[in-house]
Amino acid sequence: MTMTAATKTTSERTASERTFGAVGAAVRFDGVEKRYGGGAVVAVDGVSLDIAAGEFLTLLGPSGSGKTTSLMMLAGFETPSAGEIYVDGEAIAAVPPYKRNIGMVFQSYALFPHMTVGENIAFPLKLRKRAKAEVARSTKDVLDLVGLPGYEGRYPRQLSGGQQQRVALARALVFDPRVLLMDEPLGALDKQLRERLQLEIKALHEQLGVTIVYVTHDQQEALVMSDRIAVMDAGKIEQIGTPNQLYEEPASRFVASFIGESNFLAGRLQEQVDGHAVVDVPGVGPLRASTGGQHAVGDEVVATVRPEKIVFADEAAETEFNAVEATVESVVFVGDAYRYEARLGGGQSIVLKRQHRAGVAQHVRGERVRVGWDVADGRLV
């Protein structure tokens, strides 16, 4: 992993640029716990996690899920109550933050208001007693890297939010950290800028090869940027996987609802054949789905299916297909698609999304329709 990343960097880099944080480190959480108030409050509950050198891993979860606390323990601002954290095999849970050589971009950017951009970026280098010429050169190079050449003399308050974010990134990279931590770094920016910076940070990661641990509650951001995502809830990791795995094969109802939108249909597991489950949904009848976890026949189960995987049945004639009768309850235009809500026979509702194409008739409220989805797109959780 490191090898490929390094090779890539060399080929992409122009001659004058220096790499920053080029050698990423592997990070391992081993049964890490964090308790507060004499153990009454469990913020992080036995997290074990392997992050490969050079990987972009995102900790994704709602507030209070323990993602930020996990990041703070990696940065050294919190000490684990139990377990150990390793960076390149070295146990660091007891190492003070200033000796860890881990870069961090804070949610508020945390740029020093009394220092210029140049002084902010030079700060970690001066602490490392680098020669003056080297400090000046590195500062210039890293500002070029983040697209703010010549900004050394400005003060943070003179910059826009996006520019401050770039300076914070430059400052976190300039001292060649082994790992770069980012705590909701784009949360304060508007949507368009956020989306642009997501792609820029992702490109930068591919160029530099530094290990990045990224914290966000924005699932879209996590899907766009990450090599892998660890979904956290209530202090535990619910599921780890590539964005695609998490989206297509959510392991739990929480993951299915947190990442993207999902329909949940409650029913009873009737039988399991050829890796397919047949679920009896009251008022609808038997539906087929692929199985996610371990279930026994007769169990109460929930089948999920993504809104954009559901089509009106007249548009598709697959063999491996669930088709059900429904009544359209609402139609909402959401820009790139129409969002329908339809009620099934048993009273449960499903949501489906369909892109609007010329020549396709709109369904209207109250209309009886047949909707369906590929058996492989339904999953038991």
Add this chain to the structure above:
Amino acid sequence: MAVVGREAQARRFAGLERRGQVRLALLLLPAVAFLLFFYGYPVAAMLLRSVNDPAWGSQNFEPLVTARSTIDLVVAELPMNAYVRVFGITLQIALGVTAATLLLGYPVAYALASLPPTQANLLMILVLVPFWTSILVRSYAWMVLLGREGLINQFLVGVGFAGEPLQLLNTRGAVYVGMIHVLLPFMILPLYAVMRGIDRSLLRAAENLGARPSQVFRWVFLPLSLPGVAAGCLLVFILALGFYITPALLGGQRDVMVSMLIQQQVTQLNWGVASALALVLLVFALAIYVAFTRILGVQRLFGGARA
């Protein structure tokens, strides 16, 4: 037609805006009137008196007028010398008290600002209770403590540290102790306000970038707390310049501050000299205030840590 309507509309809006401004000005009126009548007028009267009482260019300035050189002024046993000396003592005490309150107050403010707000508020009461107690009461309390038969002397003699009671009261040291005690909250409060406003993530960022705790303090916390230091020092220094009760009660005969001299002149009905002294003190305080604000800016001094 439409254009005329538009202009009328614009005039109406401008009128509304003006009326709003007038209303705001009315809010200021009572305070301004009060200050002009009870403060502006007396100060102006004092200003006049300082130069023309008992008569324009009278003996107040005689030494200055008759002296042929600076040496004359220094060697001559003129009242002018005494005044200069008193101003010297006053400045010295004010500076000493400012420095001491800063040294004592900074760590206290730092600790308070580092604690969670609930605990900090509780401890803040310890700072504020003396603040709410009359200066007179506190000065008398120090007289009781420092006197020949006072608690401190009884203790020192009791444990055999001193053979006989020490002269603690009516010394420069007693003046310092009393004034530092009274003025300490005026240092702690602005320091605390500024320190509370310092974003904690800045300290974390510094540590993350490789700064040891001492370096975090030196390069991040200290510079960001300087507006508080300036505000506290300014407040304490200017208050100390005009101190009267505490030095009068605790000081010795040689520890005369300007305000005591003014009182002396007033009891001797030397209104002209008293006014002149008061004016010089006022100019002193204003000059220091202007110098501070010029260097730091009022906004930074009283507007919190964030520029």
